Amino acid sequence: MMQTVPDGVEVVADRERAERLDAPPLLVVDAVTAFLDARRLGRGPLAWRRIGDGHSNVTYLIRRGGDSFVLRRGPRPPLPRSTHDMVREARVQRLLRERGVPVPEILGVCEDESVLGVPFYLMSPLDGTVITDTVPAHLSSAEQRGATSRAVVDALVALHRIDVSGGELASLGRPEGYLARQVERFTGLWEINTTRSLPAVERIADWLGRNLPTGGRAAVVHGDYRMGNLMFAPQAPARVLAILDWEMATLGDPLADLGYLTATYAEPGTPRTPLELTPVTREPGYLPRARLIERYRAETGLDLTPLPWYQALALWKAAIFCEAIHTRWLRGERPEDTGFGPSLEAGVPRLLDLAARYAGLAGGGRD
Template sequence: MAPGTAALLSVPDGTEVVATRADADTLASPPLLILDTVTAFLDDHNLGTGPLSWAQIGDGQSNITYRIQRGSDTFVLRRGPRPPLPPSTHDMVREARIQQILQGSGVPVPDILAVCPDESVLGVPFYVMTYLDGLVITNTIPAALNSAEQRVATSNAVVDTLVQLHQVDVTAGDLASFGRPEGYLRRQVERFSALWDINTTRSLPDVALLGGWLADNLPDSRQAAVLHGDYRPGNLMFHRGAPARVSAVLDWEMAAVGDPLADLGYLTATYAEPGSPPSPLELTAVTRSPGYLRRSEVIARYQSQTGLSLDALPWYQALALWKASIFCEAIYTRWLKGERPRDTQFAPSMEAGVPQLLQQARVFAGLSPAAADEEPPRIRER
């Protein structure tokens, strides 16, 4: 959905994109797109006519997104990685559902056009949504948003859109049954602790140390909100012209109903600012440039609009990087197994990147880099 994607292709490469189901059946590793089955699915839902052209777009570190064109119609197909998948991960049906629920809420989301829960089509569930033409800001500042005024406006829009999301009423309609806000934080710690052994082939003691510290220091959640789960500038699409405005929030894989500070913790723990140490999750480096809000200003703007106590924010920041280390380890393990053959940068870098994330999580937790059997400190009572 981001601009600047690769040129559209029309000839299958024989490994990740194949023409027919018969071609797919000859491969040792299942392809990501099977053109005849995708074409049939689009036909069944009256989405375009004629042959397909495609290009992979976005980071593709977890779920995989394709731009699909049929004649004059352009769509986006989003699917999970190749199976087998860890339990309760890469749930495309759930990801599509939260975006459908948020339609009309004021939170900008793409229109979901069709959902395929049938794994027999592509090996995993997937969905199709509208293609949006806009700006995703990562390592280059768009010319239209490059003035000092627009850099501030861009930062403000990141915070204000998060506040808007967290103000959606979760007690009514379909959101009332989308998640279980009670016990959300504890379930997160327990779930990701269990995922580590599934996702790794090595021993990193900081995972258990931090997991124990997080469990022992659970803060009290003050309210429930819709959580994006991966909220950062790189998952926002902006209009192409000034003033800086968010046109869509993308990539809802981690969405839930729970403690809103989990989103703020992730946004600020991964936020790049001048002088901050490099992070394996520094996915929007432009905020190191002059004119963008500093991390403390992001926090202050959020707090001023929500009135929430942020005394325990370091706990949420540690949680964010600890969780990130576990899903990044899954990416690294998939690469070791040969399941990401075209990934020559991100996944290999996680050999050192995951320990770096864990070390940065320790800093937020107030844990020194001493032996893993030390007694961890506790967050002060509030």
């Protein structure tokens, strides 16, 4: 349901009310209205609704008159260094859209932090379905569930086939040394974003560093590629209408995306984790992980022998990312979060345990 009256905590009417709060709001109605006015986007009062299942960045559907927009912004400050870069995320999508990748159209970018406290961007809304804990009726048959799974893989294959050897796209990252930098960077993030001692983090980091794959060709790496970040067309057959949430995109090893997709993909008989954001794939009809992996291998011809390393990396990184969310919750920086943040006290060690299993470390991730 769309909201039209500010709640005084997450959404306020104006900057004066925002300055009275202990924690900054996520939307300031008059500031967003002025931003839309300057770009001649819609007319009249705003209505809004928070959308998406993300636990990091924040996304709102905005309606104004007969027009709709999607506003995406980072969480409340203070923000960890080099994360939640909305300006870069918008740029990535503009570049990929030019190359035929299914992404929303970017309508405007605000770099002025005085407007909402953080940069944000506006994009066009899409008429589609994101699959999380329910299956849309038009994709509910056994045939369409299988087709949905195949579409997930096929969209990833198409993304990884994009030529990144030249042009502005080549400036999005340094593929050389990508895997080593991932291990180094996330080790550092753990040290500044935790309030507790979990020795499994260092143990897995050491294993990852000692067993770095040689890596393959460079590709666009989404960084958070999963079914819940895909929007499907509103009618059968299953077709990916858009790939969403490009905050972590860079150039690197494409198997990092496959490792993340398959390590976080829910299937019957596997442990549940905080990263299980589309649990419906446990139901009959969806392809198991092994079939996803085989389809990707058949379409790309890549050697997937080292895939367990990438799966361990994915879950280890996810544990560190989730620990940052848990710490922000402990500090009172996520006042609207009554479920996910507190669940990570046990959820982060569970992710580390699964990462250790992929690494083949005796005793799992428990220390």
